Amino acid sequence: MDKMKLKLLYxxxxxxxxxxxxxxxxxxxxxxxxxxxxxLHLLLAGGKRIRPVFVLLSAKFGNYSIESIKNVAVPIELIHMASLVHDDVIDDAxxxxxxxxxxxxxxxxxxxYTGDFLFARAIxxxxxxxxxxxxxxxxHTMVELCIGEIIQIEDKRLLDQTVRDYLRRIKRKTAILISASCELGAIASQADEKTxxxxxRFGYYxxxxxxxIDDILDITSTDEQLGKPAGSDLLQGNITLPVLYVKNEQSIYPLLMEALDGEISEENKQKLLSEIRKSDGITxxxxxxxMYLEKALNEIKQLPASSAKKSLQNIALFMSKRKF
Amino acid sequence: MNEALMTQHVEHYKKNILMQIQQNTLQKYTGIPVVDENRLFYTLLPLLNGEEWNKSEKISAIAVSLIFTALAAHDLVKEENASSKAQQLQVLAGDYYSGRYYQLLAKDSKIDLIQQLSSGVASVTEHKSRFYDLQEYTFEQLIQSIQLIESKPIEQFLEYYSFHEYVFIMKEAMLLEVLKKELASFEKNERTFYISKSKIFQLNKVSLILEIEKIENALVRDVRSSELLKEPLKQAILERVSAFSLEKQLREG
Structure with missing residues (x-):
C-alpha cells in the first residue's frame, strides 16, 4: 500500500x-x-498503523483524550504485531x-517468545x-482471530470450499480486529451506544x-510492491476469493492443482498468476x-458530520481502491 | 481432606481446564493439551488444605492453569522447520489457550488480576529467552529464572487471593520438580528444556545436584514444621517430593 498517500489521509x-x-x-x-x-526489529519494520488510526478516529466520536485512548491504540497494534510474528512461523516466512x-x-x-511477550504486554x-x-x-477478538487462523489451516489446499467459507474465514482472520479497533476506540471515549x-459495523465491513483487496493484490502485484513473492498465499495453499471464482476453468485448474501439491515450477507459477489475472475472478x-465498502460507507453516513467522519470515509475508500 | 478427595479435586479441575479449551482441530493435530497435574496440585494448595474457596478463586485457578498450558504448547514448537500442519497448529494452540485465559478472567471482571498475570507472563517470556540469548548468566541467575518460569503466575494468583503462606512451598516444590526431571532426562541423553541450553549447568552438574538436595531438604523441613498445612496435605506433599526422588530417577535412567 502506498504508505505516503495513506499517511496524508490522517x-x-x-x-x-x-x-x-x-x-x-x-x-x-x-x-x-x-x-x-x-x-525493536519489528517496530522498525514499520507498518501502516492502520488499526491505531481506526482506534483514534473512532474515539473522536466521544470524549477524546490521547492520554486515555493510547491505552487502546497501543495494545491493538501490539496484538497485530504479535500475530504477525507467529504467522511467520506458521508460514515459514x-x-x-x-x-x-x-x-x-x-x-x-x-x-x-517475542509474540507471547507482545501479547502479554498488550493485555x-x-x-x-x-x-x-x-x-x-x-x-473474544483474540480467540476468534485464532479460530480464523485454525480454519485457514484446515481449509488449506481444499478446493472444495464455498465463497461463504472464505468470507467466514476472513471475518475472523482480519475483519474482527479492525471492527474491535473501532468499537474499543468508541467505548474508551464513552461514545453513545448507537455510535x-x-x-x-463500519470496522467489520x-x-x-x-x-x-489484499487477496487480489497477492495475485496482481509484483514481488517488489508486496515485499514478498507474488502469489505467496496461493503457494501456501490459501484459496482466496479471486481463485475460488475461477478454480474450475480449464486454463487454471491443472496449474492450480500443481501449485496446491507444492510442485509447481517458477514458469508455471507465473503462468498460473497470469491466467488468474486475465480471468474475471479479479473483477x-x-x-x-x-459491496463491503458500500456497507461500510453506509454505516459512517449515520454518524454526525465531523472531520473524523470524513477521515474514516477517505481511509475506507483508499484501502479498498489501493493498487498495492 | 483425605488424599482421595485431593486427587478428586485435582482431576475435577483438570477436566474443567480441558473443557475450557476443547477445540476439535487442535485436539486432532496437537493432541490433548498439556495440563501438569503436579503443578495443578500446587496451584490448588489452599483448596486442598480446606481454605474457603469461592467461584472467583475457582475461575482464576483455571485461568492460571491455562496460562501454563498455553506456554507449554509454544514450548513444543520446534526451533527450526515448524511447517508441518501439527506444528502450525501448535503455534495457534498456544495463542488460543492464552486468549481463553484472558476471556475467562474478563468475564469474571478480574481486570486487576489480568493486569498482574499478563505482567507475569511477559516476565516469564523474558526469563525463557535467557536460555536463547548470548549473554552470560550466573548459575544462581538461571536457577532464579527457572523458578520464575515455573511458578510466577501461580505466585501471583496466590498473592492476589491473600494465600501468601502457600507461596514459598509452591515455589520451592515447582523448582525442585523441574530440576530433578531435567537432570534425570539430561543424564538419559533426552531433550531437556533448560540444561541442554545452558553450558553453565552442564559444566556444574555437581552444583546442580547439591542445589537440588538443598531445596529438597529445606522443603521437607518446612512442610514438616508447618503450622498452616493440615496433616493429610503435608503427607501428600511429602509423598510427591519422594516420588520425584532424584536418586530414583537417575537409577531408573
Whole structure:
C-alpha cells in the first residue's frame, strides 16, 4: 500500500500517532536483551498503523483524550504485531515488508517468545481501561482471530470450499480486529451506544473489503510492491476469493492443482498468476470488496458530520481502491 | 481432606481446564493439551488444605492453569522447520489457550488480576529467552529464572487471593520438580528444556545436584514444621517430593 498517500489521509492525527509510536517503543521495552532486539526489529519494520488510526478516529466520536485512548491504540497494534510474528512461523516466512522475519533472523522459538511477550504486554497495557465489556470484546477478538487462523489451516489446499467459507474465514482472520479497533476506540471515549454500534459495523465491513483487496493484490502485484513473492498465499495453499471464482476453468485448474501439491515450477507459477489475472475472478472479487465498502460507507453516513467522519470515509475508500 | 478427595479435586479441575479449551482441530493435530497435574496440585494448595474457596478463586485457578498450558504448547514448537500442519497448529494452540485465559478472567471482571498475570507472563517470556540469548548468566541467575518460569503466575494468583503462606512451598516444590526431571532426562541423553541450553549447568552438574538436595531438604523441613498445612496435605506433599526422588530417577535412567 502506498504508505505516503495513506499517511496524508490522517495527517491531522500526526502528533497523536507520534505519541502512539513512542508508547509502542516503551511497551516493547524488555529486560531481555534478545526480546528487546526482536521487538525493536519489528517496530522498525514499520507498518501502516492502520488499526491505531481506526482506534483514534473512532474515539473522536466521544470524549477524546490521547492520554486515555493510547491505552487502546497501543495494545491493538501490539496484538497485530504479535500475530504477525507467529504467522511467520506458521508460514515459514523468511521476509516481511522486505525485511527478515524474527523467525528467520533468530529461530521459531524466539519468534514464539517475542509474540507471547507482545501479547502479554498488550493485555497488560489495556488493563488501564477499567471497563469489563471492553475486555470481553478484546478477549473474544483474540480467540476468534485464532479460530480464523485454525480454519485457514484446515481449509488449506481444499478446493472444495464455498465463497461463504472464505468470507467466514476472513471475518475472523482480519475483519474482527479492525471492527474491535473501532468499537474499543468508541467505548474508551464513552461514545453513545448507537455510535459504538455503527463504528463496530463500519470496522467489520472495511476489514472484509480490505482483506479481499489484499487477496487480489497477492495475485496482481509484483514481488517488489508486496515485499514478498507474488502469489505467496496461493503457494501456501490459501484459496482466496479471486481463485475460488475461477478454480474450475480449464486454463487454471491443472496449474492450480500443481501449485496446491507444492510442485509447481517458477514458469508455471507465473503462468498460473497470469491466467488468474486475465480471468474475471479479479473483477468479481473486486465487486464483492466494493459491496463491503458500500456497507461500510453506509454505516459512517449515520454518524454526525465531523472531520473524523470524513477521515474514516477517505481511509475506507483508499484501502479498498489501493493498487498495492 | 483425605488424599482421595485431593486427587478428586485435582482431576475435577483438570477436566474443567480441558473443557475450557476443547477445540476439535487442535485436539486432532496437537493432541490433548498439556495440563501438569503436579503443578495443578500446587496451584490448588489452599483448596486442598480446606481454605474457603469461592467461584472467583475457582475461575482464576483455571485461568492460571491455562496460562501454563498455553506456554507449554509454544514450548513444543520446534526451533527450526515448524511447517508441518501439527506444528502450525501448535503455534495457534498456544495463542488460543492464552486468549481463553484472558476471556475467562474478563468475564469474571478480574481486570486487576489480568493486569498482574499478563505482567507475569511477559516476565516469564523474558526469563525463557535467557536460555536463547548470548549473554552470560550466573548459575544462581538461571536457577532464579527457572523458578520464575515455573511458578510466577501461580505466585501471583496466590498473592492476589491473600494465600501468601502457600507461596514459598509452591515455589520451592515447582523448582525442585523441574530440576530433578531435567537432570534425570539430561543424564538419559533426552531433550531437556533448560540444561541442554545452558553450558553453565552442564559444566556444574555437581552444583546442580547439591542445589537440588538443598531445596529438597529445606522443603521437607518446612512442610514438616508447618503450622498452616493440615496433616493429610503435608503427607501428600511429602509423598510427591519422594516420588520425584532424584536418586530414583537417575537409577531408573
Amino acid at each position: 495527517s491531522d492525527l500526526k502528533s497523536d500517532l507520534d505519541v502512539i509510536e513512542k508508547e509502542l517503543a516503551i511497551a516493547v521495552n524488555s529486560s531481555s536483551h534478545l526480546l528487546n532486539e526482536a521487538s 523468511e521476509t516481511r515488508r522486505g525485511r527478515e522475519t524474527v523467525k528467520a533472523q533468530w529461530n521459531n522459538r524466539v519468534a514464539m 497488560e497495557y489495556i488493563t488501564a481501561l477499567e471497563n469489563t465489556y471492553a475486555h470481553e470484546v478484546l478477549s 459504538i454500534r455503527h463504528l463496530k 472495511v476489514g472484509m473489503s480490505f482483506q479481499i 468479481r472479487a473486486k465487486q464483492v470488496s466494493n
